[in-house]
Amino acid sequence: MKQYRATLDFLLQHWLRLDELFSRERFADHSQDTVTSVLDTCERLARDKFAPFNRLADTEEPHFDGERVHLPQATHEAARAYAASGLLAAAQPYEVGGMQLPFTVQLAANGFFKQASIAISAYGMLTSANANLLMAHGTPRQREVFAKNEFAGRWFGTMCLSEPQAGSSLSDITTRAVPDGDAFEADPLGPRYRLTGNKMWISAGEHEITENIVHLVLAKIPGPDGRLPPGTRGISLFIVPKRLVDAEGRLTGERNDVALAGLNHKLGYRGTTNTLLNFGEGWHLPQGAAGAIGYRVGAPGQGLRCMFHMMNEARIGVGWGAVMLGCAGFEASLDYARHRTQGRPVGPAGKDPATPPVPLIAHADIKRMLLAQKAYAEGGVALAVYCARLVDEQHTGTPEAAEEARLLLEVLTPIAKSWPSEWCLEANSLAIQVHGGYGYTRDFPVEQHWRDNRLNMIHEGTHGIQALDLLGRKVVMDGGAGLKLLAAKVSETAQRAGHVEGLAEYGNTLAAALQRVGAATKSAWATGVPEDALANATPYLQAFGHLVLAWLWLDVALAACAAVPLPEPRRQGTLSAMRYFFDHELPKIDAWLRPVAARNTLARDMRDEWF
Incomplete structure (x- = not known):
């Protein structure tokens, strides 16, 4: 959790400028000291009550005896400790038993529990989302009876x-x-x-x-x-x-x-x-x-509209869980690579049997896999906390800022769910690879991280569903208002990078990628026929997600360059992960966009009997 905490502190303080929220009436009772205290408490609780029992919860699966479902006692104790902490209602107002914290802080704090044990933490995530829906759409009595008892942890x-x-x-x-x-x-x-x-x-x-x-x-x-x-x-x-x-x-x-x-x-x-x-x-x-x-x-008949309040929150929550599993695998494989010795350096010294083996992390290919994990996992952290910050803006910003945040969230929610579910799963696969044969055994946690994360590609809507939502609804809604707003944000970051030594070329690359995604979007919808556009919605989703992550990484890199008190290892680590993403990942969008722009019909034309 140490790696995640350091990343979190940097993003909240130096990138998102979370302290600016504390001047708003809703958050006036809080400060950076509050945030530090909450994060410290959650990190300790996750380490003590969740992490030691993650493997136990995995091996002692729930079983039904015909009358009751049985779970390990540690699961009961962890879930109750979480409820007792007050985090179920952390972002809720005082009058319903909440702490009135920014949602950004609640999400960040929950990251510790997801990293420690995604399965045990799921009970609280679902409960909080359920109660939040009732606070938005329930009657006063429904909120009093059901939502409040859920926030209190009496009911899930x-x-x-x-x-x-x-x-x-x-x-x-x-x-x-x-x-x-x-x-x-x-x-x-x-x-x-x-x-x-x-x-x-x-x-x-x-x-x-x-x-x-x-x-x-x-x-x-x-x-x-x-x-x-x-x-x-x-x-x-x-x-x-x-x-x-x-x-x-x-x-x-x-x-x-x-x-x-x-x-x-x-x-x-x-x-x-x-x-x-x-x-x-x-x-x-x-x-x-x-x-x-x-x-x-x-x-009557408005159930799906109400349920989308919970579904959208759950989608961000699923993406956040995928991110934290990516972080868990990254930290485990980084630690393993630093301590496991194997092989010798390339060159004359490496040919001498008397030369002692070096740590895995000394090998370039191991560093490549660790760098990829860092880019995926910490990029996913940036994506999730940015979306959480938009939620706070939507609820407490000026009317103009709130509407802007709403539009951005509409477009980014499919990405916040789907991108980490695919690429932090890839991070978990790389974590296994860093461990070699040991990674495939239950002696190390990385195989469980992968198994747990594989579900997130299906949870709360598959990749295909998120892709249809993005290309079929989100980028064209309100005349493309959300897409235009996001494009303006990306362009602004690219322009700022143009004035910073060492980042200008990445700004140009980002601007060019934005142009290609925009052109493919127009081409996909050129005929106005949904079947033409949506046949290639999934590669569009992948390209769009990589564009968003490249934008966030460059924006984070700009913050790292501007942050004076930032330790140099943190700055260089951030810049290296950004460069990795631009050099190794962003070029992939051209292959994804090609069938989108061409309105390729292969998938539509394929017949059952041809398989």
Whole structure:
């Protein structure tokens, strides 16, 4: 965690100028001392309660005995310690039990837990996102009963979207919600329904860590003819607690009609329960009627709009988890390379058997792999904290600045999720390679980092879904306003670099890359036919992501050159990682953009029988 902490301190203080937030009314009680104290506490808690049990959570997978799901006691203790720290509500206002910290600080602090054990930390991430959605879209009573109890750590939360037959195609979900008779309008917790259906791949869907679990469930309300409305516009959102509660948040003693149908056993994230849940199949019959009791959030048919509040936060959270696994692998392989001796130097001295072996880090190819990991992992840190800073700007900036932050976040969210999921996974692969054969064994942690990270390419929308979102929606929305704004930011960094010795050539390279991405975007949409543009959406996503990371690395390098008290190793390390990205990574965008600009039809034209 030492490497991550040093990177974090530099980015927050010298690049993002986080102290400027403390002049705003919402954050006026805080200072840099607050940030240091919070980060110190979280680093210590993650090191003591999470990191020592990461392997245990991986090897002692959750198991179901027919009545209860069992997890290692260390998972219970870590999750409860996290809840007791107050971090679930760190960015929330005081009146709901929060610390009123900048979201940037909350995200940075959570990085320690994700690096220490991504699987154990998932329970808190989901709970915080669940409660944040209810604070934005729930009724006052729903916020009081459900969100506050989640922020306090008394209950944990989930998001229930996918279904076995539908997967990521939410328009095809079939979970039904019907008004619950006389209780429909009488329940103070909101319009009351009975839900029936099945949800698949639900992380943290069943456990005994907390006394209750708050499920946020997407379902459709049948029309007068009993049919479910078609498409996503017919989807509504419901709070479905595992155990029923009264209007004051007290458990009634009754179990809701939500049952665990089975556990999924995944390649990674083994310490997080992953479940198939049945709603309203009569396993539990609250108050003598079939169907799980649920309370509608927001208006009918607006469920997906509400859920996107949680999904977008979760997407950034998934990307952040990928970043921290990349950081974990980088730190482990850096330490290994410094201490493991193997081989001799190239040249005459290396041919002398009497010459002692050198540390792995003395070899150029090892340094290449470490430098790549540094560029991916620390670039991912910059991407995530920049997005978090935009969240703070959106909530506390001037109206103009808030709107600008909103547009930038719209465009960057698919990148914040997908880019780290691909390239920090590559960092984990390189970490294994640095370890050689040992990296493939369970004697070292890097094989688990890779397994855990492989899931993040699928979590909260696959690469293909993020690509369709970026090219199909985000870069063309509002007449391309978000894309134009991002392009202006990139151009401004390139221009500033032109006035700094040693960085001018990189500014020119960045400007040229921006021009090529812009030209490919126009060419992709030249016919106005979505099928023409979107057939090559994934290579577009890859090129766009690399452009964004090159921009951030150059911007960070400018901050490193301007920061007077910065230690020289930090400055040189930052500049070296930036140069690596420009020299080895940014040139890849030309190959990705070629089919995009040509509107290549190969993938569309390929037929089933040809495979």
